[in-house]
Amino acid sequence: MxxxxxxxxxxxxxxxxxxxxxxxxxxxxxxxxxxxxxxxxxxxxxxxxxxxxxxxxxxxxxxxxxxxxxxxxxxxxxxxxxxxxxxxxxxxxxxxxxxxxxxxxxxxxxxxxxxxxxxxxxLISETITQFKIGNYILDTEKLLLIHPNEKIRLTIREKDLLLYLLKFNHKIIKRDDILDNLWETNDYFTGRSLDVFISRLRKYFQHDDKIKIQSLRGIGFEIDFPEN
Missing domain, CATH: 3.40.50.2300 (Response regulator)
Incomplete structure (x- = not known):
């Protein structure tokens, strides 16, 4: 391509x-x-x-x-x-x-x-199935988040959210943009669902303290995924 x-x-x-x-x-x-x-x-x-x-x-x-x-x-x-x-x-x-x-x-x-x-x-391409995120490897084909200490099986929604956050690495992303693009709706219940998924991702990345998904009140999230 x-x-x-x-x-x-x-x-x-x-x-x-x-x-x-x-x-x-x-x-x-x-x-x-x-x-x-x-x-x-x-x-x-x-x-x-x-x-x-x-x-x-x-x-x-x-x-x-x-x-x-x-x-x-x-x-x-x-x-x-x-x-x-x-x-x-x-x-x-x-x-x-x-x-x-x-x-x-x-x-x-x-x-x-x-x-x-x-x-x-x-550029999240269909031909690319593995992404390095700090000490982790995201395998989108097998729905796995791999760390030397463990392998985490992801849901499709978790994988999609993680790929979306990767697009905005080292940047600020609005909550509304995530909801509109991934959930295709924006209300109280989908907002709460997003918070649950963000909490899960933070837990998954607990073995690398350089990985940050920081909440910004009233705005969204600031993303920091080290490339190495």
Whole structure:
């Protein structure tokens, strides 16, 4: 499967160089000079695995474009390109829900590495059945959470919830998003059910104190799954 990248960059020279380099690395790149063109396909022909957005673009800046994309596609991973490399840019991007950022002019090899790291966390593929989570291995095919000290048999709901949390590693995820995406309903009873499942996962991960599923009152959860 070829990874499809959405590239939003209004600089013609930089955009062309970046597109060519990414394609040489085996990615399929759709390059948009005008961010308004991205908005026009959000509900019709949006079939990408990751977005690379320049922050400084005319009409619609990268931050605004990211908000529009994430409103329609909450799980969509985004990497920001910024020419300024200022703290305010980084914080704003992360608060919006971006997965990473890189300053221009960027080293192509570093960009590829960042893209691959994001995809490793977010691209839950049918061909991938095992995921490393700290000292554990999640085997989605056998519904097992494996630790050197024990093997835990998961329910399908527990497996689905764990995969969903993995998509938001090192980020904050809203309760409502989990309920809407996994339970497909959001009321008192499903909320209580979610709390039970979260408690179970915390218990399952008791052998690795670096794994955190922290509750944020009125918001949701902050996820921290170490990759090694």
């Amino acid at each position: 070829k990874v499809k990248i959405l590239l939003a960059e209004d600089d013609s020279d930089f955009g062309m160089i970046l597109k060519q380099y990414l394609e040489l690395e085996g990615f399929e790149v759709s390059w948009f000079h005008n961010p308004e063109d991205v908005v026009s396909i959000l509900q019709t022909d949006f079939h990408f695995h990751i977005g690379i957005l320049d922050i400084m673009m005319p009409n619609i800046d990268g931050f605004s474009l990211a908000k529009m994309i994430l409103k329609a596609k909450p799980d969509f991973p985004i990497l920001f390109l910024t020419a300024k490399n200022q703290k305010i840019d980084r914080l704003t991007g992360l608060k919006i829900g971006a997965d990473d950022y890189i300053a221009k002019p960027c080293d192509p090899e570093e960009l590829i590495l960042r893209i691959k790291n994001i995809l490793k966390r977010t």
